Amino acid sequence: MQDFVPESVESVSEFEAPPSPESSYSFQAPEEKDFAKEPPALPSQLHLGVLNSQNSEEICARPQHIVLNHLFIEKGWGAHPLVALGVTHRFESKYVTVVLYKPIER
Secondary structure, rough: OOOOOOOOOOHHHHHHOOOOHHHHHOOOOOOHHHHHHOOOOOHHHHHHOHHHOOOHHHHHHHOOOHOOOOOOEEEEEEOEEEEEEEEEEEOOOOEEEEEEEOOOOO
16 A cells, blocks of 8 residues: 655645634533433333333343343332342343342431
8 A cells, every 4th residue: 555645745734624613612511401301211122121020921031132231220119118220131142130139228
């Protein structure tokens, strides 16, 4: 492969990128209205995780690829409030799901 050498070195400056507009450097702190917005809706595929399963048939089914390697969290507010974290990994042809439970101290 040969290096490209322009015929006129002065013409190289024509190809330089134009400077960025000054407005692209102004960082504005988020305002109150930015925090008042609702978070985006969770995609429907992510509702199919282990923590959202209601019966054993759903738990034993092969997980969809969309839920692999995602960390899920669910808070329980019953008589014994707790937090559950769940993640599913694929190892060759097997799927491994780890669920951690931690009580919430009041």
